[in-house]
Amino acid sequence: MKSDIPGPERAAALFADLVGEPGALIPILRRIQEHLGFIPPAYVPVVAGELNLSRAEVQGVISFYHEFRSEPPGRHTIRICQAEACQAMGAAALTRHAVARTAAGMKETSPDGRFTLEPVYCLGNCACSPAVMVGTTLHGRVTPERFDELLEALPE
Amino acid sequence: MKKATLFVPGDSSAVSVGANAVATRIGVEAAARGVDAKIVRNGSRGLYWLEPMVEVLTRAGRIAYGPVGEGDVANLFDRNWLEGAEHALRLGPPEEIPYLKSQQRVTFARVGITDPLSLEDYIEHGGFRGLRAALAIGPQQIIDEVSRSGLRGRGGAAFPTGVKWQTVLNQPAGEKYVVCNADEGDSGSFSDRMVMEGDPFLLIEGMTIAALAVGASRGYIYLRSEYPYARKALQKAIETATQQGCLGESVLASGKPFHLELRVGAGSYICGEETAMLDSLEGKRGIVRSKPPLPAVQGLFGRPTVINNVISFASVPAILDKGAEHYRSLGMNRSRGTLPVQLAGNVRHGGLVEIEFGVTLRELLYGWGGGSASGRPIKAVQVGGPLGAYLRESEFDLPLDYEAFAARSAMVGHGGVVAFDDTVDMARMARYAMEFCAIESCGKCTPCRLGSRRGVEVIDRILAARNGEKDDSVALLRDLCETMLHGSLCAMGGMTPFPVISALDKFPEDFGLSRSEAVNQ
Numbered sequence: 001m002k003s004d005i006p007g008p009e010r011a012a013a014l015f016a017d018l019v020g021e022p023g024a025l026i027p028i029l030r031r032i033q034e035h036l037g038f039i040p041p042a043y044v045p046v047v048a049g050e051l052n053l054s055r056a057e058v059q060g061v062i063s064f065y066h067e068f069r070s071e072p073p074g075r076h077t078i079r080i081c082q083a084e085a086c087q088a089m090g091a092a093a094l095t096r097h098a099v100a101r102t103a104a105g106m107k108e109t110s111p112d113g114r115f116t117l118e119p120v121y122c123l124g125n126c127a128c129s130p131a132v133m134v135g136t137t138l139h140g141r142v143t144p145e146r147f148d149e150l151l152e153a154l155p156e
Numbered sequence: 157m158k159k160a161t162l163f164v165p166g167d168s169s170a171v172s173v174g175a176n177a178v179a180t181r182i183g184v185e186a187a188a189r190g191v192d193a194k195i196v197r198n199g200s201r202g203l204y205w206l207e208p209m210v211e212v213l214t215r216a217g218r219i220a221y222g223p224v225g226e227g228d229v230a231n232l233f234d235r236n237w238l239e240g241a242e243h244a245l246r247l248g249p250p251e252e253i254p255y256l257k258s259q260q261r262v263t264f265a266r267v268g269i270t271d272p273l274s275l276e277d278y279i280e281h282g283g284f285r286g287l288r289a290a291l292a293i294g295p296q297q298i299i300d301e302v303s304r305s306g307l308r309g310r311g312g313a314a315f316p317t318g319v320k321w322q323t324v325l326n327q328p329a330g331e332k333y334v335v336c337n338a339d340e341g342d343s344g345s346f347s348d349r350m351v352m353e354g355d356p357f358l359l360i361e362g363m364t365i366a367a368l369a370v371g372a373s374r375g376y377i378y379l380r381s382e383y384p385y386a387r388k389a390l391q392k393a394i395e396t397a398t399q400q401g402c403l404g405e406s407v408l409a410s411g412k413p414f415h416l417e418l419r420v421g422a423g424s425y426i427c428g429e430e431t432a433m434l435d436s437l438e439g440k441r442g443i444v445r446s447k448p449p450l451p452a453v454q455g456l457f458g459r460p461t462v463i464n465n466v467i468s469f470a471s472v473p474a475i476l477d478k479g480a481e482h483y484r485s486l487g488m489n490r491s492r493g494t495l496p497v498q499l500a501g502n503v504r505h506g507g508l509v510e511i512e513f514g515v516t517l518r519e520l521l522y523g524w525g526g527g528s529a530s531g532r533p534i535k536a537v538q539v540g541g542p543l544g545a546y547l548r549e550s551e552f553d554l555p556l557d558y559e560a561f562a563a564r565s566a567m568v569g570h571g572g573v574v575a576f577d578d579t580v581d582m583a584r585m586a587r588y589a590m591e592f593c594a595i596e597s598c599g600k601c602t603p604c605r606l607g608s609r610r611g612v613e614v615i616d617r618i619l620a621a622r623n624g625e626k627d628d629s630v631a632l633l634r635d636l637c638e639t640m641l642h643g644s645l646c647a648m649g650g651m652t653p654f655p656v657i658s659a660l661d662k663f664p665e666d667f668g669l670s671r672s673e674a675v676n677q
Contacts, residue, residue, distance in 0.1 A: 022438075022457060023438040023439035030422060061440065064441035084588070121542075124169070126346055126498065127499065128204055133382070138172040
């Protein structure tokens with residue numbers, strides 16, 4: 001998968017249209033991550049150069065936001081809500097089940113590179129708790145059984 | 157060919173329990189029966205325990221069926237649901253369902269009824285009447301009307317919207333901004349999401365009215381990244397509104413410009429704090445700013461900025477359309493109008509209840525909510541998100557009113573109500589409140605950044621001592637909460653003590669303490 005990542009010399013082309021926008025840094029980082037799944041460290045100096053920022057400023061923003069990542073995730077990112085409404089409906093048990101089932105710890109990728117598990121604090125699905133997001137697809141009323149069905153429906 | 161119109165919510169919560177599969181199945185079954193079916197992806201009516209709730213347009217109006225599973229669809233066709241026929245899943249006309257019938261839908265008047273992305277639908281159902289009324293009067297009159305309505309910020313702080321707008325209007329002319337805080341991060345809250353997915357033009361209309369009122373020509377919606385469905389809906393709605401001249405150089409051919417842009421966050425609860433949000437919009441880490449200066453004076457890019465929550469903006473068109481008096485006539489004391497309450501967590505009938513202020517928690521939890529989902533007694537309720545106090549059963553008669561809640565060190569906030577049954581461990585919930593603060597703190601002030609970490613440790617000690625020897629940890633926890641309460645820069649550190657202390661005071665037995673031990677330490 002790593003070989004598919006365009007080298008930093010091609011990074012600037014990915015976000016050239018955003019550079020002049022006010023407050024462009026976060027939209028640019030989002031663009032990179034949405035294309036590649038993560039923000040390769042080699043891109044940081046390119047972004048900094050294009051925006052006339054220091055590398056520290058760019059790195060500081062990447063590390064501040066929970067969603068930005070510097071390492072490629074597994075093939076499927078599964079976010080399990082840990083917030084109060086989901087806790088009230090069994091999120092803790094669901095999380096334990098998910099960890100056991102995927103062999104990935106929270107904020108970790110499974111050894112086979114298939115799953116990355118992440119905590120998330122509210123998906124706005126609080127009347128259909130517990131909630132899980134697989135990629136960008138939302139699932140509600142997720143029992144351990146339903147969680148297994150969701151996994152089975154995913155491609156390798 | 158027989159024609160039919162069916163409504164299957166495209167709302168992300170409805171989709172999360174199978175609405176897309178149901179819509180696809182309806183298409184297949186209709187085609188197989190030679191029926192030319194038009195499937196409208198409406199917003200959700202907010203009766204989430206009935207989702208996916210499908211509505212069929214019949215000669216007698218719309219008839220609802222729910223919850224419809226993929227496997228029910230063929231049978232529903234066989235039993236002639238297109239004519240509104242009887243069926244175990246038949247709910248009747250949606251507006252007659254008691255849960256909905258007993259509400260006062262003002263802001264949510266259109267949600268669930270129209271096709272959210274159809275501008276024609278929007279206009280046909282009263283859209284842009286508020287904006288047209290605003291265009292007919294001047295900025296000062298718009299603000300006077302909003303002030304007279306008594307509308308207060310629905311994001312949680314409940315600051316009078318008219319006062320905020322007046323401050324921005326009073327700043328010298330020049331670039332001003334209107335920013336919508338759509339970083340709905342509070343657990344138990346989903347009314348912003350429902351508006352953005354189910355009636356996005358309403359938000360656009362409300363923001364445009366604000367822009368006219370204060371003399372702003374540019375606006376941003378700061379949307380949390382956890383809402384990909386709302387993102388798509390808003391993107392499309394902004395595009396359509398711009399193409400059709402509702403946004404852009406000349407709003408509804410008035411000659412007044414308003415350009416609106418959607419920005420998406422990157423997972424950070426603190427970016428729902430308005431000044432952290434501004435820093436994030438400027439492309440920085442979401443660090444809370446010291447106030448003053450107020451954002452109304454020096455906000456986005458240093459310019460005067462109106463910042464309101466989605467529901468605040470969405471409430472404005474109806475105020476301009478129906479008049480301030482209509483809105484003002486609803487509510488109690490200084491809490492005027494309606495609040496879209498969100499019933500969540502361990503509640504049988506979770507969903508959206510828009511109702512005037514003054515309704516009690518008991519009515520919400522046991523009337524609309526139908527009690528707990530598990531069938532066990534409701535032990536505690538958290539209102540207003542992760543910074544809101546926990547309330548116990550003896551407090552359920554509290555009316556929904558900003559001041560009544562504040563008098564109990566609780567808050568109405570964004571109107572999210574999360575119920576817990578008697579299996580909840582309140583000491584664990586107190587620990588979670590501290591842990592959440594530690595995870596999400598922006599780190600600028602010490603009481604929040606370090607206090608929350610120490611808070612987790614102290615509660616861990618209390619948890620470990622539940623069945624053993626007591627030390628002075630409870631006194632330490634109270635002391636720490638005092639420091640956070642008074643010494644934090646913003647509500648994150650300043651209000652995290654509310655869930656913690658309320659849990660300790662109201663449920664001391666969960667901390668391994670008798671009532672007197674909890675109070676005396």
